[in-house]
Amino acid sequence: xxxxxxxxxxxxxxxxxxxxxxxxxxxxxxxxxxxxxxxxxxxxxxxxxxxxxxxxxxxxxxxxxxxxxxxxxxxxxxxxxxxxxxxxxxxxxxxxxxxxxxxxxxxxxxxxxxxxxxxxxxxxxxxxxxxxxxxxxxxxxxxxxxxxxxxxxxxxxxxxxxxxxxxxxxxxxxxxxxxxxxxxxxxxxxxxxxxxxxxxxxxxxxxxxxxxxxxxxxxxxxxxxxxxxxxxxxxxxxxxxxxxxxxxxxxxxxxxxxxxxxxxxxxxxxxxxxxxxxxxxxxxxxxxxxxxxxxxxxxxxx
Ligand SMILES: [Zn+2]
Numbered sequence: 001x002x003x004x005x006x007x008x009x010x011x012x013x014x015x016x017x018x019x020x021x022x023x024x025x026x027x028x029x030x031x032x033x034x035x036x037x038x039x040x041x042x043x044x045x046x047x048x049x050x051x052x053x054x055x056x057x058x059x060x061x062x063x064x065x066x067x068x069x070x071x072x073x074x075x076x077x078x079x080x081x082x083x084x085x086x087x088x089x090x091x092x093x094x095x096x097x098x099x100x101x102x103x104x105x106x107x108x109x110x111x112x113x114x115x116x117x118x119x120x121x122x123x124x125x126x127x128x129x130x131x132x133x134x135x136x137x138x139x140x141x142x143x144x145x146x147x148x149x150x151x152x153x154x155x156x157x158x159x160x161x162x163x164x165x166x167x168x169x170x171x172x173x174x175x176x177x178x179x180x181x182x183x184x185x186x187x188x189x190x191x192x193x194x195x196x197x198x199x200x201x202x203x204x205x206x207x208x209x210x211x212x213x214x215x216x217x218x219x220x221x222x223x224x225x226x227x228x229x230x231x232x233x234x235x236x237x238x239x240x241x242x243x244x245x246x247x248x249x250x251x252x253x254x255x256x257x258x259x260x261x262x263x264x265x266x267x268x269x270x271x272x273x274x275x276x277x278x279x280x281x282x283x284x285x286x287x288x289x290x291x292x293x294x295x296x297x298x299x300x301x302x
Pocket of ligand 1: 188189190191192193228229230231232
């Protein structure tokens with residue numbers, strides 16, 4: 001394939017993946033990734049067994065997959081980059097050749113974080129920006145600009161902070177959203193709305209909460225999350241809606257007293273006293289301790 005066609009197809013694929021993920025609530029199922037078709041032909045977007053997808057017709061890598069073990073992945077690094085180990089064998093041959101080609105040409109690629117079997121959070125585009133031969137790893141960044149910064153180990157503090165912030169926005173927050181929305185079978189915990197694109201993962205204890213004094217932190221774990229539709233998420237964050245540790249929805253008194261149209265009536269007032277829609281797996285249920293801490297903030301406002 002000529003370079004322009006390859007670039008165009010890459011961008012088309014990245015756009016398709018991000019659109020599908022948005023419709024699903026931030027993730028794709030394995031079958032969607034394996035079943036992608038282009039020009040009437042099957043073009044799988046992941047290599048299920050090897051974790052790196054190098055289509056024969058492509059000069060550079062199309063996608064890499066990494067499996068999550070716990071909330072963070074083993075290729076994720078504190079420095080805000082992904083350290084992707086060379087594939088076995090010759091560092092200049094095999095799969096490594098096409099990764100190196102992506103580094104040379106700046107070709108955008110797809111990174112998939114496998115949260116659990118068959119469920120993938122896409123992050124795209126990402127770029128292979130550097131090679132650490134002594135670590136036998138390629139460095140992958142969330143912004144192409146890092147190709148031009150020289151040795152990434154010598155970055156100034158503002159650039160380091162930018163890299164870490166990007167990793168949080170582009171990878172850690174979307175991965176948290178996938179885990180939470182998938183745990184709640186793509187439904188709002190309050191109203192059961194079943195449209196992934198209208199769902200968020202809300203933190204129970206906010207991620208800004210350091211938690212030294214009370215032992216509770218804003219960890220990106222499913223038990224610190226709630227799958228909520230956009231309106232219930234905003235209402236929860238503003239303490240207009242509370243969730244008690246026994247999994248009941250409460251609406252603030254002043255909202256209950258108000259008279260207005262159907263959104264207030266059906267969307268908020270009628271949720272008062274309802275029990276929460278819980279995750280399918282008991283281990284994913286929201287932590288009662290965290291809910292209690294948060295419910296106290298709601299009560300102080302209400
Ligand atoms: Zn809702």
